[in-house]
Amino acid sequence: MRRRLPGRRRGGRPPLPAGFATIWTTVALDLVGFGIILPVLPLYAERFGASPTTVGLLLASFSIAQLLFAPVWGSVSDRIGRKPVLVLSLVGTAVGSLVTGLAGSLPLLFLGRVIDGMSGASVSVAQASVADLAPPQERARLFGLLGAAFGVGFVAGPALGALAALGGPRLPFLVAAGVAGVNAVAALRRLPETHVDRRAPADPAPPPLDRPPAPAGLTRLLLIAFASLVAFSAFEATFALFGERRLSFGPASTGVVFTAVGLVLVAVQTTLVRPTVARLGESATLRAALVVNAVGLALLAAVHSWFLLVPALLALVVGQGLAQPSLTSVVSGRARAGQRGRALGIQQSAGGLARVVGPIAGGLAFEHVGTGFPFLAGALVMGLCAVAVHQ
Numbered sequence: 001m002r003r004r005l006p007g008r009r010r011g012g013r014p015p016l017p018a019g020f021a022t023i024w025t026t027v028a029l030d031l032v033g034f035g036i037i038l039p040v041l042p043l044y045a046e047r048f049g050a051s052p053t054t055v056g057l058l059l060a061s062f063s064i065a066q067l068l069f070a071p072v073w074g075s076v077s078d079r080i081g082r083k084p085v086l087v088l089s090l091v092g093t094a095v096g097s098l099v100t101g102l103a104g105s106l107p108l109l110f111l112g113r114v115i116d117g118m119s120g121a122s123v124s125v126a127q128a129s130v131a132d133l134a135p136p137q138e139r140a141r142l143f144g145l146l147g148a149a150f151g152v153g154f155v156a157g158p159a160l161g162a163l164a165a166l167g168g169p170r171l172p173f174l175v176a177a178g179v180a181g182v183n184a185v186a187a188l189r190r191l192p193e194t195h196v197d198r199r200a201p202a203d204p205a206p207p208p209l210d211r212p213p214a215p216a217g218l219t220r221l222l223l224i225a226f227a228s229l230v231a232f233s234a235f236e237a238t239f240a241l242f243g244e245r246r247l248s249f250g251p252a253s254t255g256v257v258f259t260a261v262g263l264v265l266v267a268v269q270t271t272l273v274r275p276t277v278a279r280l281g282e283s284a285t286l287r288a289a290l291v292v293n294a295v296g297l298a299l300l301a302a303v304h305s306w307f308l309l310v311p312a313l314l315a316l317v318v319g320q321g322l323a324q325p326s327l328t329s330v331v332s333g334r335a336r337a338g339q340r341g342r343a344l345g346i347q348q349s350a351g352g353l354a355r356v357v358g359p360i361a362g363g364l365a366f367e368h369v370g371t372g373f374p375f376l377a378g379a380l381v382m383g384l385c386a387v388a389v390h391q
Contacts, residue, residue: 016142016145017133017134017138017142018133018192019129019133019191019192019194020130020133020142020145022187022190022191022192023126023129023130023133023146023191024145024146024149025186026086026090026126026183026186026187026191027123027126027146027149027153028149028152028153029153029179029180029183030089030090030093030123030153030180030183031149031150031152031153031157032152032153032156032157032160032179033093033097033153033157033176033177033179033180033183034153034157034176035153035155035156035157035158035160035161036157036158036160036161036164036172036173036175036176036179037097037100037157037161037172037173037176039158039161039162040161040162040165040169040172041055041058041059041100041113042055042058042059043169044100044109044169044170044172044173045058045106045109047169048103048105048106048109049106050106050109054106058106058109058110058113059113060356061110061113061114061117062113062114062116062117062120063117063352063355063356064117064352065113065114065116065117065118065120066117066118066120066348066349066352067349067352067353067356068118068349069117069118069119069120070120070124070345070346070348070349070352071342071345071346071348071349072345073085073089073124073125073341073345074124074125074128074341074342074343074344074345074346074348075341075342075345076341077125077128077195077341078128078195078339078340078341078342081193081195082125082126082128082129082132082193082194082195082341083187083191083192083193083194085125085341086125086126086129086187086191087184087187087188087191088119089119089120089125090119090180090181090183090184090187091119091180091181091184092115092116092118092119093116093119093120093176093177093180094177094178094180094181094184095115095119095177096112096113096114096115096116096117096118096119097112097116097173097174097176097177097180098112098173098174098177099111099112099115100112100113100116100173101170101171101172101173101174101176101177102170112173123348124341124344124345124347124348125341125344125345126146127143127146127328127332127344128194128195128332128340128341128344129194129195130142130143130146131329131332131333131340131344132194132195132340133194136333137277137278138274139282139329139332139333140273140274140277140282140285140325140326140329141273141274141277141325143273143324143325143326143328143329143332144268144269144270144272144273144274144321144325145269145270146325147265147266147269147321147324147325148266148269148270151262151263151265151266151269152266155262160172160175161175161176195341217334218331218334218335218343220388220390221327221330221331221334221347222331222343222346222347222350223350223388224290224327224385224388224389225327225331225347225350225351225354226350226351226353226354227354227381227384227385228290228293228323228327228381228382228385229350229351229354229355229358230354230357230358230361230378230381231293231297231358231377231378231379231381231382232293232316232320232358232378233354233355233357233358233359233362234358234359234361234362234365234374234377234378235297235300235316235362235374235375235378236358236359237358237359237362237363238359238362238363238365238366238374239254239257239258240254241366241371242300242303242366242371242372242374242375243257245371246303246304246371247303247304247305247306247309257313260313261313261317264314264317264318264321265317265320265321267321268317268318268321268322269321269324269325272318272321272322273285273321273322273325273326276288276322277326277329282326282329282330282333283330283389283390285322285326286322286323286326286327286330286389287386287389288322288386289318289319289320289321289322289323289326290319290323290382290383290385290386290389291319291382291383291386292315292316292318292319292322293315293316293319293320293323293379293382294319294378294379294380294382294383294386295315295319295379296312296313296314296315296316296317296318296319297312297316297375297376297378297379297382298375298376298379299311299312299315300312300313300316300372300375301372301373301375301376301379302372319382327347328344328347331343331344331347332344361374361377362374362378365377
């Protein structure tokens with residue numbers, strides 16, 4: 001009879017590190033709050049006379065503020081610890097949502113979104129917390145589970161926002177502020193401090209991100225993170241138009257497809273990441289995932305029927321579900337312990353910039369070159385990223 005190893009669950013999967021569940025819940029609730037606001041904000045802004053362009057700028061103001069401040073908060077968490085920065089981020093989210101909900105003019109709306117964006121360090125700092133807790137062989141698995149919190153947030157958030165909107169146009173923002181405030185109090189009481197070296201003196205001159213002896217420089221990895229997400233976000237931005245032109249999709253059909261994509265993405269991140277990384281290693285998993293992404297995008301460009309759409313989307317979603325946690329795991333593993341928060345903050349900023357560049361580039365390519373070109377170009381970018389991954 002085989003004896004189970006101590007500290008391992010049946011099937012060889014180790015238990016989650018102490019404190020991980022609290023970190024996961026913190027991120028999930030933060031994303032629920034974000035999901036509450038996102039669908040109703042454009043209509044709310046119209047009450048103040050915002051034009052479609054102004055609504056776009058309002059949404060972009062959050063991303064721009066987050067892009068600028070995520071590396072700052074990551075560096076601060078390297079110095080003073082993860083817990084105070086996460087709690088401060090949640091308090092800032094509560095304040096930003098409250099200002100938005102109580103705003104009486106467009107300038108106050110912009111102020112609320114900028115405050116919320118400036119406070120948006122929760123994801124990168126939570127990732128740094130997970131990297132502090134996780135043994136190297138478990139990092140990718142835990143990042144995959146953390147990624148599943150996004151799916152929870154973006155399914156539950158809009159549903160709560162729609163229900164809250166029945167009580168008035170301001171109520172969703174006040175609910176989001178309440179969720180963030182309660183989350184901040186719970187985090188203050190329950191969240192562990194994971195960065196045990198936070199009191200260590202800082203280096204007088206921090207080394208560049210791609211300093212040897214890292215086998216693959218962090219700068220290269222951050223460029224891969226940016227370029228691959230540009231390709232994927234171009235797909236997200238143009239797929240509804242593509243489906244309408246090629247497959248006569250309407251809003252309902254597109255919504256069903258994106259819901260299915262989200263569910264499969266969560267399934268991949270919770271079930272496939274660990275065995276794949278255990279078999280191939282982090283870098284090889286990342287390279288393989290990018291290749292699968294490229295195949296999926298190339299197949300998608302040739303789609304004219306459901307027969308090819310299903311395998312194309314399946315390849316793309318499986319590739320993306322493996323790529324994101326393995327990339328974050330490689331970045332955190334390459335970074336020195338004292339710079340982990342900074343590196344993951346820069347990765348988050350690179351992702352934010354990619355989500356600005358990708359939709360613009362995809363829309364231009366779709367309109368001026370052809371319906372399948374954003375996907376063909378994305379396949380090429382994913383392939384180049386795969387080549388750039390080093391062991």
